[in-house]
Amino acid sequence: MSAPAVTARPVLARPYPAxxxxxxxxxxxxxxxVPARLVFRGLSFAITPAEAVGLFALVWWLCSHFTDTLGAAKGRTLVRSAVxxxxxxxxxxxAYATAGNLPRDELELADHMLVTAMAMIGVVLLIVDGVRGRARLDVILRAVAVMGAVLGVIGAVQFLFKFDPTRYMVLPGLRFTQEELFILERNGLSRVAATxxxxxxxAVMCAMILPIALHLAFRAREQGRPSLRWWACAGLIAAGMVFSVSRSAFVGLAGATVVLLIGWPRTRRLLALGAMLLFLGAVKVxxxxxxxxxxxxxTNLSNDSSLRWRxxxxxxxAEEIGRHPWLGRGLGTWYAPKYLVFDNQYILTTVETGIIGVLAFAGLFAAGIWSALHARHLLSDPADRDLGLTLAxxxxxxxxxxxxxxLRSYAVITGLSFLLVGSAGALMRHARFTRAAAPVPPSTTRRRDPES
Known part of the structure; x- marks a missing residue:
């Protein structure tokens, strides 16, 4: 009597490895x-959980370039060169700052800021070289839109109910750097910060990621897939921006809108206008x-004390820049309350890292914008082209x-900005690969003369 056949259990292959x-x-x-003011306990200086992930990403990137088995892309890109x-x-x-006689408090801050800067660099390099293909880039951008919607819900709870849930979101091993609430007041209205x-x-974070949610909503609609969830994400992100009551967000969003309106087709512009009017009507009610x-x-800029303070x-x-024009006085060494607060990152960066540093900082974003727009030029798929416009x-x-x-003083907006710079670099890699892999049309292939 033969033994019964053993049926092998099917092995479910993972579509993508980590x-x-x-x-x-x-x-x-x-x-x-995780609330931005939470840092690890027991360390000599404050490190957030997200910065710890960024440092891990930097180590991963370094190790991946010693081998060909970890899936990291090789070769130069504009974003990586800018990094x-x-x-x-x-x-x-x-090196310039520490070669002098920095006070102990400023030296410690310089050390801390260099470490956190390297964490953000790790995020950019991770995305540029570690995200292979359009589908994997979409995974990150969908996560950004969903998390933005979650923050919109938290902001709405803070604004509408004057209740701050972030006070109860403390994870084991973490501590608050300060106990102030994430809800402020302006002209009799609450200003919320979510996490x-x-x-x-x-507000600026919401303005920055709102185009991503709109891209996902329009793309789903045009491809005949369910789009309501992405429209809901866009509405919640926009609500968070409104509930923060911040002028900076609307100035930034105006710049993004100009870019989108130039590249969007007429039908999409009309749909966006209708969605905006519907949203504003809901907020009004x-x-x-x-x-x-x-x-x-x-409309009341002349009486705005915050604008005069800026x-x-x-x-x-100008006086401080004149002392150290090229390399600055040291990253992180100009801080409140010891010195004046500069509500302008370009001025603060010039003071701390000099003219060279501020050009390198702005060049990082310029490289990301150029890469996104150039990828749009190289790609032929409408969804891919729209993503290039969206990232720009x-x-x-x-x-x-x-x-x-x-901006650089705040961890969430800094982390997302660097992540999107890396995303633009990853899209540029995808565009070059797609362009190189595309077959040459027969009409453009030169026929060889048999007599030559």
């Missing part, structure tokens, strides 16, 4: 959900006074926002 996109999604979730220039400027500034460090940061308060931010520090900045619009927001507040 890669740079996997780490990118983990980074996005931790960065946006190397930025790193070189930071190291040069650190970020400040309402301005929350639910929270009647908030739109008027936002309009007053622009312009009072130009003389002090997203990166315009922090480029403008850096002129209205000290």
């Amino acid at each position: 890669d740079g996109a996997t780490v990118g999604v983990v980074f996005v979730a931790i960065l946006m959900i 190397f220039v930025y790193v070189a400027s930071l190291v040069a500034t650190y 970020t460090g400040h309402p301005i940061e929350f 639910v929270v009647p006074g908030v739109l008027g308060a936002i309009i007053d931010l622009f 312009t009072m520090d130009y003389a002090a900045a 619009a997203c990166l315009v927001v922090p480029l403008i926002g850096a002129a209205t507040f000290d």
Whole structure:
């Protein structure tokens, strides 16, 4: 009697192994959900969980370039070159600053800022070289949109109910750097920050990722797939921006809108206009006074004390820049309350890292915008081309926002900005690979003369 046949159990193959996109999604979730003021206990200086992931990404990137088995892309890209220039400027500034006699408090801050800067560099390099293919890049961008919607819900709870759930979101092993609430007041209205460090940061973050949610919604609609969930994400992100009551967000969003309107077809422009009017009508009904308060931010500029405060520090900045024009006084060494607060990242970067440092900082975003637009030029698929336009619009927001507040001082907006720069670089890699792999049309192939 023969033994009964043993039926092998089917093995479910994973569609993708863990890669740079996997780490990118983990980074996005931790960065946006864990409150920004939570840091690890027991360390000599403050490190957030998201920065720890960034440092891991940097180590992963370094190790991956010693082997061909970890799936990292090789070869130069504009974004990666811009990253190397930025790193070189930071190291040069650190060497220049520490060669002098820095006070102990400023030296400790310089050490801390260099470590956190390397964490953000790790995020960019992880995305540029570790995210292979359009599908894996989509995974990260969908995570950004979903997490943005979650933050929109948290912001709405803070604004509508004056309740701050972030006070109860403390994970084991972490501590708050300060116990202040994430809810502020402006002109009698609450200004909320969700899990970020400040309402301005929350607002600019929402303005920066709103085009991603719109891209996903329009793409799903045009491809005949369910799009309601992405429209809901876009609405929640936009609500978070409104509830933060911040002028900087709307200035940045205006810049992004110009980029999108130039590239969008006429039908999409009309749909976007209709969606905007519907959203504004809903805000007017639910929270009647908030739109008027936002309009007053622009119509009452002459009486705005915060705007006057921003312009009072130009003389002090010019004097300090004159002392160290090229490499600055040291990254992180100009801080409040010891020194004046510069609500302008370009001024603060010039003071701390000099003219070379501020050009490298701005060049990083410029490289991301150029890469996204050039990828749009190289690609033929409408969804891919629209993603290039979307990433360029997203990166315009922090480029403008850096002129209205000290963007680099806030962890969430910095982390997302660097992640989107890396995403633009990854899309550029995808565009080059797609272009190189595309078959040459027969009509363009030169026929060989048999008599030659």
